[in-house]
Amino acid sequence: MSSDYSAQHLSVLEGLDAVRKRPGMYIGTTDSRGLMHCLWEIIDNSVDEALAGHGDRIDVTLHADGSVEVGDHGRGIPVDIEPKTGLSGVEVVFTKLHAGGKFGGGSYAASGGLHGVGASVVNALSSRLDVEVDRQGVTWAMSFHRGTPGVFDDSAGIGPDAPFTPDPQGALRRVGKVKRGVTGTRTRYWADTQIFAASASFSADDLVTRARQTAFLVPGLAITIADARGEEPVTTSFSYEGGISEFVDFLAADSAVTDTWRLQGSGEYTETVPVLNDAGAMVPTELTRRCEVDVALRWGTGYETVTRSFVNIIATPKGGTHQAGFEQALLRTLRQQVEQNARKLKAGTDKLDKDDVLAGLTAVLTVRIPEPQFEGQTKEVLGTGPVRAIVANVVSTALKERFASTKRDDKAQTAQLLEKVVSEMKSRISARTHKETQRRKNALESSSLPAKLVDCRSTDVAQSELFIVEGDSALGTAKLARDSTYQALLPIRGKILNVQKSSVSDMLSNAECAAIIQVVGAGSGRSFELEAARYGKVILMSDADVDGAHIRTLLLTLFFRYMRPMIEDGRVYAAVPPLHRVVVINPGSKPNETLYTYSETELQNVLTALTKSKRRYQEPIQRYKGLGEMDADQLAETTMDRAHRTLRRVRIEDAEAAGRVFELLMGNDVAPRKEFIVDGSDRFNRARIDV
Template sequence: MVTAEYSAHHLQVLEGLEAVRKRPGMYIGSTDSRGLMHCLWEIIDNSVDEALGGFGTRIDILLHADGSVEVRDRARGIPVDIEPRTGLSGVEVVFTKLHAGGKFGGGSYAASGGLHGVGASVVNALSERLDVEVDRGGKTWAMSFRRGEPGVFANGSPDSDFRAFDAQSELRTTGKVAKGVTGTRIRYWADRQIFTKDAAFGLDELVQRARQTAFLVPGLEIVIRDERDAEAGATETSFKYDGGISEFAEFLAPDSAVTEVWRLQGSGGFTETVPVLQASGAMVPTEVERQCEVDVAMRWGTGYETTVRSFVNIIATPKGGTHQQGFEQGLMKSVRAQVEANARRLKVGNDKLEKDDIMAGLTVVLTVRLPEPQFEGQTKEVLGTPAVRQIVSNVVARGITERLTSTRRDDKLQSALLLDKIVAEMKARISARAHKETQRRKNALESSSLPAKLVDCRSNDVADSELFIVEGDSALGTAKLARDSEHQALLPIRGKILNVQKASVSDMLSNAECASIIQVVGAGSGRSFDLEAARYGKIILMSDADVDGAHIRTLLLTLFFRYMRPLIEDGRVFAAVPPLHRVIVNGRGSRAAETLYTYSEQELHGLLAKLSKAGRRWQEPIQRYKGLGEMDAEQLATTTMDRAGRTLRRVRVEDAEAATSVFEMLMGNDVAPRREFIVTSSDRLGRERIDA
């Protein structure tokens, strides 16, 4: 019951870790799988920070069968001595006190990711049970917690009896270790009172980020062991890279190279005023000198997709921040200057470069390291330190200018290719924008520049209209008679279109079939694609049910995936499913014959077996369609085009990165991976699936 009275006794003061359990979203973002993974990385990042400081070269992550997760390292180990202000052991301070740790400028870490001192304590507060073991000083020290409260469990289960410490906590010793051996082992069970029922540790996400971290900390080995599947047994994955972010940029790049990986490094100093904890316990504003180190690996490829990964002290900043702003500022400044200096050779005219022109096909890994960076929020997705922008901008501008003005033969060749590509991107953008402006849907009183071979529909309702891309003129004639002319438009293509995964943007735009498709869809291509401007609600690829038809469909999907991907992501691209067989079943008595269609050899055999069992007879020979042109209009309408009875397969992109790599492997220039895929995957393909 809500009352109008509101006074001081209505206020709640949440002490210690109560605030974390009351409002977990403030600390970990959410209580689903994303929040669960965030907790795990809070623990892992503490070990990574140690490795970053030169302590420890291996981190083990174990996903146990009972739902718990364990992180082991061989770093310095959490301090076990007494912290003077609280009178508690260092272990208990780290796991029970918010905003406590060694990363507030005390000299333990020059640069680290854990900056708010809430990582380990938040994970502890949101865990049904947490066990920590520390090897330090020749002994193994241990402590257990239940939802943030220290105590002792009766056995190894999180459900066992728990006795909280009464007067004083105890950091117990459980064994001895050799002199000089140090490290930390943390195992915890996430609290299901906090996290949703379906929250789970995602192995793919864990592997992806572990690989990323191994790239960022050269020489660090990260091992992931998954013991959750009892039937399949434990799986183990290990990552270790010595090439650093140059190797990372090569790994991320989705296309063939225009330039080598360029490595830009530098640093800069700045001054900021921060509160510094004095020996007396008071926080005093103090002006301190900071040093920011910048390390960038970048390379341009033949595509137009941009891949930017930015990091601060190896913590990913997916939403950017001042370091990414500085990178773009420095890149724009230096490239524009070089394009202006070479304007006559490049035939630039009065056109101006935009950011998208320069960053088309660019893969970049941007890292900065600095003490106590300012992040926006605990999830650390955006860097906010203002001075970093200019430092990064200066380093990037200087490095790019040196590369583009270098007199070395290789650098001159790469610079010329790069400037040509950037200017080509600018001209393609300007051309596509002008092209798109003329491609709005026209009514009957307006002139139209659409291809003459387009058989358009009458409706202006985009959501209810469909564009069928039809293989060949023979199928077009039948499809004209079979279509619903109010809502269904037809565009025939001749043979196999250009493989755009191998071709350049200019080659694609000059190809008649590709240009016609882009022109008819009417929403542009590549970076200028505007989903709202698309002229049709559905794009349906209708090719023959044979090997050539499948190849044509693959080439069309490559075009849509590479240059009109938003259509696929919005679920507006479909593949028609024409039948393979037509079975005419004899009628009984005075009943008319019945026509049935099947879509695979397996389905045909099943149908014939069912008819035989029922004593039904069918006409021989059974018609086997080799192409759409073999159907008459009524058959094509009934099976493939009529909305009431047709079957469509929606084309989806669940994982864009995985799809990109598959398209590049199957349709790109590099033959070796494609050959290996065909050889290793041939045993999955049965002879009956080959239409020969």
């Protein structure tokens, strides 16, 4: 690099060039998450129209050619000329950063789009974007190629590779007529493969989840998702009238301790913001803002906490001032109630912790404010300060009214709630005391661990691995195959208890479950501490058959329900033992070659390739029915040796969806499981059954 550094070395990126140069600044990443974020930006514009009372339907289509289309029946993007730029409203929205109708101009009281960069960023990161607007009885159209307006020649087919002619004037085209009063916007775009990773793709599941969530948050809004990428198009529609109360009922998986309570209120605050005056200058102006708070919540018998927070229907997964105020009010109010009823509840002088209050809580928190301050374009954290006090006051006031109610149902539910939170507090204190007295102080105190544990010598947690193996026969082979420096073994006898349909006491009294929790050494449930785990990896090593898959599912159920941070931190793996061993006969004195395959399809491909190359192999092909059939060298080479093995990491991409699947497949309710099996029987591939 040259040591010279002068003004000529500085770069000034104009307009959308800055977006294409640094896309991560606007959409976070350029993988599938960034791709989905672009789609949310377009969908949220349509939702903002519905929030403003214009239009009650949004249609999203994932086309087979990789493009996506979003249509609504809102007012339509303005098509007249914006006086300052001399450009049409459509071109301003799609080509100018920080331009739009959500900067306090009166078009939207509360909206999710705030920065004026959503549509223009999507346009900049698209190889082609087409927009159609229905207004004034006319359908107007405009097209862009990587942010530049122009016209595509679609005579040979519609797509981003069609011949493109730039139009410096950016003229709107009249392409049709509509009835008077019919308005709306349709946007179709192709994400630019120069920007996004080749592996990036639209997730239909994420889209459906987001659509369902939005339908809950905007009662009466109908959202339809059409996925035309597969062999058969799949269409899903959502529309709810009950709002966030229905959302809470949908999210809650455990039995109810209280009904779904609705806490509503509002408050005002002042905020100094720059306002554009008639002369075109930004003048600091003190404005009075109104914050509308709407909360739906209920407590259940479980200990998991499910909270969703939103600002103007935009999800804030990392919380912010509104969520901080909500949690503060819950803790303060319930602490006061417990103190007032301490003798009756036998609570003593101990104080509730936030975790005690949040255990078993399912809540949806929404606030509506004009021009909220988010941290970053991805809008994951609300930063508007005064909202905290307003939310805390609304929640605290509504909860106190509920506890003061003389209605029989309210009195019974509040009493059950206080008993639950006090029970959680006592369990936490008891677990902490037990852990402090029972936890192994150093690596030498291993006498309390199960006798069947074959521990490793290393005390380096990051390097150590715990293999949970199926049966004593597999244990014998694994002992010889392991590296005793860092690989520990814990055998289990067959199928452990299904903890999804068992109580905590039943789980702890089960020898196999208790042994696993004891060996991991970090506790269970709410008292689980990831930092105390004795092993950096936990590897489930079961036979490659139906029974082995069932055992692995039962073990995953145990980890998901009682040691979930291990899965969330990516420390739980499934071993991948081979199904077949193919010995290739080499001519002469050259030693034979051994190949391992992991599926019937892979085996057939290997045999076909050997036959084509006229190479011989020993018959019959060895089929491993269990880990015990391997010798130590084979098990080490294929399943345990770090240099050659394959591991499948167990992930929780969507803990809520995973929880529903575990409850469906492993829970107490038989009818939904039976329905699931019957409905899926037609799609099941019998060849996949291990016989």
